[in-house]
Amino acid sequence: MKKVVVIGGGTGNFVVLQGLKRYPLDLTAIVSMADDGGSTGVLRDELGVLPPGDVRQCLVALSHSSHLMRSLMNYRFENGGLGGHSFGNLLLSALEKVTGSFERAVEEAGKILYIRGKVIPVTMHQTRLRMVLNNQQILEGEREIYLSQEIDKGYQKIYLEPYPKVNQHVIDSIATADLLVVGPGGLYTSLIPNLLVEGVGDAICNAKARKVFVVNLMNRKGQTSYFKTHDYLKELIRFLGKDPFDHILINVQRPAKDLMDVYAKEGDLVENDLAEKRLISAELLGDLHLEPKQDLMKRSLIRHDSKKLAQELMKIVDRL
Amino acid sequence: MKKVVVIGGGTGNFVVLQGLKRYPLDLTAIVSMADDGGSTGVLRDELGVLPPGDVRQCLVALSHSSHLMRSLMNYRFENGGLGGHSFGNLLLSALEKVTGSFERAVEEAGKILYIRGKVIPVTMHQTRLRMVLNNQQILEGEREIYLSQEIDKGYQKIYLEPYPKVNQHVIDSIATADLLVVGPGGLYTSLIPNLLVEGVGDAICNAKARKVFVVNLMNRKGQTSYFKTHDYLKELIRFLGKDPFDHILINVQRPAKDLMDVYAKEGDLVENDLAEKRLISAELLGDLHLEPKQDLMKRSLIRHDSKKLAQELMKIVDRL
Numbered sequence: 001m002k003k004v005v006v007i008g009g010g011t012g013n014f015v016v017l018q019g020l021k022r023y024p025l026d027l028t029a030i031v032s033m034a035d036d037g038g039s040t041g042v043l044r045d046e047l048g049v050l051p052p053g054d055v056r057q058c059l060v061a062l063s064h065s066s067h068l069m070r071s072l073m074n075y076r077f078e079n080g081g082l083g084g085h086s087f088g089n090l091l092l093s094a095l096e097k098v099t100g101s102f103e104r105a106v107e108e109a110g111k112i113l114y115i116r117g118k119v120i121p122v123t124m125h126q127t128r129l130r131m132v133l134n135n136q137q138i139l140e141g142e143r144e145i146y147l148s149q150e151i152d153k154g155y156q157k158i159y160l161e162p163y164p165k166v167n168q169h170v171i172d173s174i175a176t177a178d179l180l181v182v183g184p185g186g187l188y189t190s191l192i193p194n195l196l197v198e199g200v201g202d203a204i205c206n207a208k209a210r211k212v213f214v215v216n217l218m219n220r221k222g223q224t225s226y227f228k229t230h231d232y233l234k235e236l237i238r239f240l241g242k243d244p245f246d247h248i249l250i251n252v253q254r255p256a257k258d259l260m261d262v263y264a265k266e267g268d269l270v271e272n273d274l275a276e277k278r279l280i281s282a283e284l285l286g287d288l289h290l291e292p293k294q295d296l297m298k299r300s301l302i303r304h305d306s307k308k309l310a311q312e313l314m315k316i317v318d319r320l
Numbered sequence: 321m322k323k324v325v326v327i328g329g330g331t332g333n334f335v336v337l338q339g340l341k342r343y344p345l346d347l348t349a350i351v352s353m354a355d356d357g358g359s360t361g362v363l364r365d366e367l368g369v370l371p372p373g374d375v376r377q378c379l380v381a382l383s384h385s386s387h388l389m390r391s392l393m394n395y396r397f398e399n400g401g402l403g404g405h406s407f408g409n410l411l412l413s414a415l416e417k418v419t420g421s422f423e424r425a426v427e428e429a430g431k432i433l434y435i436r437g438k439v440i441p442v443t444m445h446q447t448r449l450r451m452v453l454n455n456q457q458i459l460e461g462e463r464e465i466y467l468s469q470e471i472d473k474g475y476q477k478i479y480l481e482p483y484p485k486v487n488q489h490v491i492d493s494i495a496t497a498d499l500l501v502v503g504p505g506g507l508y509t510s511l512i513p514n515l516l517v518e519g520v521g522d523a524i525c526n527a528k529a530r531k532v533f534v535v536n537l538m539n540r541k542g543q544t545s546y547f548k549t550h551d552y553l554k555e556l557i558r559f560l561g562k563d564p565f566d567h568i569l570i571n572v573q574r575p576a577k578d579l580m581d582v583y584a585k586e587g588d589l590v591e592n593d594l595a596e597k598r599l600i601s602a603e604l605l606g607d608l609h610l611e612p613k614q615d616l617m618k619r620s621l622i623r624h625d626s627k628k629l630a631q632e633l634m635k636i637v638d639r640l
Contacts, residue, residue, distance in 0.1 A: 046400030080366030
């Protein structure tokens with residue numbers, strides 16, 4: 001069975017994993033630990049736990065349990081002191097408290113959810129993402145970075161504080177992978193935070209695996225405004241040290257005009273400016289389904305279709 | 321397989337069920353829905369759910385899952401907006417929200433916990449326990465009744481408001497039981513609240529099952545102070561309509577002196593004043609284990625030994 005390692009966190013990972021889980025693969029999700037917004041942020045602050053949100057999404061993506069169990073994990077309490085917490089986050093945090101270890105917590109939650117594959121936090125240490133903009137403003141935490149509209153004016157640095165030790169299982173997984181999938185996902189809030197952890201960039205560059213970069217569909221306004229394929233690649237290389245990608249997978253399907261209008265406030269479509277042999281162009285857009293209960297989908301109306309994305313990735317796997 | 325139905329709620333039920341689950345029995349726990357204290361009370365008020373606390377305890381008692389899962393269910397968050405909530409209560413409340421039904425929630429939680437047997441809420445309707453004392457004071461809710469020290473001065477009435485419809489599964493379970501076990505448990509806060517639901521008393525009296533009343537070990541100060549076996553029985557009969565019990569199981573073991581001293585503030589030992597053929601006397605005291613993490617045990621230092629209690633009950637079952 002081919003081993004596929006997916007690196008990201010958040011909704012991007014979710015789409016890749018949900019697509020790939022239909023195939024007979026040995027799947028591993030490596031998840032950024034920089035999230036500090038919403039329910040996750042409150043749990044970090046109040047309970048001192050590691051951030052559960054992105055891990056929860058990956059667990060749900062890999063889950064083979066009932067639809068009910070997956071709905072339960074994403075269920076958000078609405079009122080009172082519990083308001084805003086997703087049940088899955090509470091499960092992970094309670095398991096961390098009971099077992100004394102976030103890694104055990106993820107493992108046990110994986111059993112409850114019958115996941116096939118593994119979810120591995122990139123680090124087991126508490127760390128915060130920080131970004132210093134060109135205007136000297138310091139953005140504290142992933143949430144602030146996510147909300148900022150000033151990043152496209154340039155930044156001096158982005159780093160994790162304290163500089164965290166990598167989870168050794170991450171290095172081992174990357175080293176033994178047959179296919180590495182980086183992206184899609186928030187460039188500064190999901191992808192780069194993984195690469196800021198000690199040793200992750202080198203591990204990716206040195207891995208024997210075939211390496212694919214899945215480029216985002218949309219730019220995020222004030223962050224990656226008017227980025228083209230090459231801009232994304234350049235930013236990743238900045239943190240990877242070199243360009244390790246054997247394939248770059250881009251979408252060439254245009255969203256419907258009315259959808260683009262709705263989305264205009266959020267950002268623009270990523271245009272391609274590369275003409276390299278390693279470029280794979282495909283129609284990757286998901287049908288528009290507004291599923292108000294699946295909160296992780298709310299964020300991006302224009303999103304990858306998990307089936308189409310998985311089909312393209314499987315073409316690479318099949319040629320390995 | 322003999323069918324045993326245990327009626328109560330709270331810690332008393334827990335001890336009976338935990339003991340009986342080691343035997344090849346068809347076990348059903350009928351649980352009072354009057355709890356409104358602590359985490360359960362907050363969830364009722366803030367989320368409008370049915371009270372999960374006693375159901376959680378019964379599910380844990382019947383669970384054949386790992387020690388970790390059982391610890392998880394009883395784990396209480398310590399800080400922030402989650403402070404005081406037990407994880408199991410949150411699981412039941414989230415499941416009630418996701419499935420739209422408390423009964424489904426209990427069923428699904430039972431699957432997650434690999435329970436053998438059934439846990440059945442006595443009613444599916446929101447209701448509050450209310451007690452009017454002789455001094456005209458009205459005690460609102462189980463929690464207030466639990467904390468009152470004025471009940472032994474007499475009360476005019478105790479009732480559920482609104483008067484709830486029984487859960488039909490309760491009537492069916494009682495009708496088809498081979499053995500019915502009433503108690504141990506808080507007289508006014510666990511046992512009688514079940515009998516206040518429409519039809520439950522009649523169902524018990526008319527059941528073909530052998531019926532056992534397990535008398536409490538200790539009186540609760542200000543509530544059942546200086547109650548003897550007959551006082552308990554009289555109170556139950558008041559709500560049952562008649563005396564249906566084939567057996568009355570009492571403890572004759574004396575707790576250690578130092579333990580009695582610790583307990584003196586809480587209440588006194590229940591003395592026996594019955595000399596009937598149906599009386600079964602046995603040594604039923606549990607060893608004193610202080611398990612600070614198992615919060616449901618904190619309440620009663622002097623408690624039934626689940627194994628000894630089950631052995632006595634099994635003697636009755638074996639003679640059926």
